[in-house]
Amino acid sequence: MIAFLARTRHPGRTDITDWLAWGWATLGTLVVAIPIAWAVISSLKTEAEINSFPPALVPRAAQTITVEGQEKPLSVWIRTAPDGSEQTVALVRRVGLSATVLDPAKPEETFRVPVTELRQLKEFHLQFSNYTEPMKQFDFLRYLWNTVFVTVVATVLTLLLNSMAAFALSKYRFAGRNAMFALILSTMMIPLSVIMVPAFMVIVGLNLADNLWGVILSTVSTPTGVFLLRQYMLTIPDDLIEAARVDAASEFRIYWRIVLPLCAPALAVLAIFSVIWRWNDFLWPLIVLSSPENYTLQIGLSSLQGQFNVQWHYILAMTVVTLLPVTVVFIFLQKYITEGVASSGVK
Amino acid sequence: MSAPASVAPPAVIRGERLGDGLDAAMRVVEVPMAALQRLLGAARMPYVFILPNMVLFTIFVFVPVGLAIAYAFTGGTNLLxxxxxxxxxxxxxALLDCGSYLEPSTCRYNLFWTAVHNTWWYTLLNTLGTLFFALVTALVLNRLTRGRGFFRAVFFYPVLLSPVVVGLIWQWFLAREGLLNGFLTDWFDTRIIFLLDVGWSRVWVVYVSIWFHMGFFMLIILAGLQAIPRDIYEAAEIDGTSQWRQFWCLTLPLLMPNLLVVTVLLLIRSVQVFDEAWVLTNGGGPGTANTFIVQFIYQTAFSPDLRLYGLASAASVLMGIALLALTLSQLWLAKKAQV
Incomplete structure (x- = not known):
């Protein structure tokens, strides 16, 4: 009976709309993946390759050869002679439209050919120094450390303070409870972009301007976090808490030893969000931080791009490093993140 | 701890496993808090729990809101x-002094009105575009029987990237030497410097925003779609209703409350556009073609040669009023959707 119903509802043939759906999903995947893949590929190219046009789809570098009697390794070219014969040559120097080359087999004889007869030989090459050089040339490690510091400290404080507030709001009755909950929720309606000028004045007043703590402290209490944890704590039975009180546990001990461990799933979701929020934060650190040694990754990255001589091979490598942690977190915790967003509507 | 131990084994097992060292560390916090409780009485403890949060909210949200309004009525370049x-x-x-609101060049602060105009167009196109792509993608994913989890993850992934990363990735993609120009040269023998062209740069700012945020709204719509009971469709199928009609007469009306909330959420987000557009266009360029309201506020307040905190706050207050109206309508819609 069930098999019969199933057969009539799904006739077994693939509908045109199924093909359209697959087409859309596949095309969309390409649209998402190509720009990111292009950045990753480009981040492994040499400086010369990254500035050459049209761009190559794979990272390559000039093939070189060490020739006796020449100080530096020479680049390898294919010469097409006017009679159509091809010959592998090494380029010694190039002046205008003519080039001095030699045959690697006879290194003592150099001869001149027009550059139009030459075609460079390139080989597959991954330029990993794009990733290591910025560590030396710029304060990249400093930015990385600052970001990790802000992310870790802010997340720990967020979990602690928000869960304390959520515990008070979900497990006690006290005068002003609903008003405080409403006040906390109302902060969702006040975006940073509206209060950035006075918020910066507060930071200056607290002597926290250009200080990582100025970035951290203003972001640790989140209405989203309080709300998420409060809803979860409401599901913890009060009997548990009553039983602990009978055993003369202090209120803080009840929070710390009973409620907090039971909230682990909700805390994990909030921790994931908090890490991603703090790692990606841009506008607020941009306002608070002014000296390069305090920059976070995001600010450092955007300031490098604004410089006169844009070194894309380094910028792209640092971009990849910046998106890597979020990507790893997402690959492993994808299910929790998408479900958390879908159920609570927060980002 | 004996009574809760029987009900809540995870807490106890964890406590045992982590060992005595952590236990001692935890006691370091517990002892002063227990002393505080003896001092204040158990009834006042919830205030202790909520205090740190409220203090931070007061310092960093409530006080600034009050100050923003106060700032808007003051002049000069002093911060305090x-x-x-x-x-x-x-x-x-000064902000509202305009010959014609439709023509930014007739205004005293023409940059503000340019920003308002840019934001208006961006909001319109971004909201419609994101809504369209998020809806279609959600419908597609809802239909797929296999691979749904994978595609959902793929479409959501950009949401988690930082605005700076997104701006840089796309700036590189659209660059003079970028991949897109590589293809254009191959196929049409032409090259376009997209981000230095007024029209193209605006198109790409909207496109990149859709690319960036679409997954978030898709997820909300998908959750709405999956909440529609299956048997309605089964009944429609038995009646011989075509798929097209099913969509217009069943899916869309049932999804409407969800879509309205998404739309208002999109409007609220779009009005505040700043980060990724700023990075993508190198600070709102070419010229002021992609300068938006938040950028105007940021520059007016924080560029070293302006520091017009009062004017910036006045602009924030105006934007805040618009956002408040949108937020209240969202709450109203969300409430209506639940009934």
Whole structure:
């Protein structure tokens, strides 16, 4: 009976709309993946390759050869002679439209050919120094450390303070409870972009301007976090808490030893969000931080791009490093993140 | 701890496993808190729990909201409020001083009105575009029987990237030497410097925003779609209703409350556009073609040669009023959707 119903509802043939759906999903995947893949590929190219046009789809570098009697390794070219014969040559120097080359087999004889007869030989090459050089040339490690510091400290404080507030709001009755909950929720309606000028004045007043703590402290209490944890704590039975009180546990001990461990799933979701929020934060650190040694990754990255001589091979490598942690977190915790967003509507 | 131990084994097992060292560390916090409880009484402890949060909210949200309004009525370039002269409605008057609101060049602060115009167009196109792509993608994913989890993850992934990363990735993609120009040269023998062209740069700012945020709204719509009971469709199928009609007469009306909330959420987000557009266009360029309201506020307040905190706050207050109206309508819609 069930098999019969199933057969009539799904006739077994693939509908045109199924093909359209697959087409859309596949095309969309390409649209998402190509720009990111292009950045990753480009981040492994040499400086010369990254500035050459049209761009190559794979990272390559000039093939070189060490020739006796020449100080530096020479680049390898294919010469097409006017009679159509091809010959592998090494380029010694190039002046205008003519080039001095030699045959690697006879290194003592150099001869001149027009550059139009030459075609460079390139080989597959991954330029990993794009990733290591910025560590030396710029304060990249400093930015990385600052970001990790802000992310870790802010997340720990967020979990602690928000869960304390959520515990008070979900497990006690006290005068002003609903008003405080409403006040906390109302902060969702006040975006940073509206209060950035006075918020910066507060930071200056607290002597926290250009200080990582100025970035951290203003972001640790989140209405989203309080709300998420409060809803979860409401599901913890009060009997548990009553039983602990009978055993003369202090209120803080009840929070710390009973409620907090039971909230682990909700805390994990909030921790994931908090890490991603703090790692990606841009506008607020941009306002608070002014000296390069305090920059976070995001600010450092955007300031490098604004410089006169844009070194894309380094910028792209640092971009990849910046998106890597979020990507790893997402690959492993994808299910929790998408479900958390879908159920609570927060980002 | 004996009574809760029987009900809540995870807490106890964890406590045992982590060992005595952590136990001692935890006691370091517990002892002063227990002393505090003896001092205040158990009834006052919830206030202790909520206090740190409220203090931070007060310092970093409630006080600034009050200050934003106060700032808007002061002039000068001093940051601290007590050094600033009261100027009444002068900042608002300056911002709203316009020959014609449709023509930014006739306004005293034409940059503000340019920003308002840019934001308006961006909001319109971004909201419609994101809504369209998020809806279609959600419908597609809802239909797929296999691979749904994978595609959902793929479409959501950009949401988690930082605005700076997104701006840089796309700037590189659209660059003079970028991949897109590589293809254009191959196929059409032409090259376009997209981000230095007024029209193209605006198109790409909207496109990149859709690319960036679409997954978030898709997820919300998908959750709405999956909440529609299956048997309605089964009944429609038995009646021989075509798929097209099913969509227009069943899916869309049932999804409407969800879509309305998404739309208002999109409007609220779009009005605040800044980060990724700023990075993508190198600070709102070419010229002022992609300068938006938040950028105007940021520059007016924080560029070293301006520091017009009062004017910036007045602009923030105006934007805040618009956002408040949108937020209240969202709450109203969300409430209506639940009934």
């Amino acid at each position: 409020i007590w050094d600033r002269p009261y100027v009444g409605l002068e900042n608002f008057r």
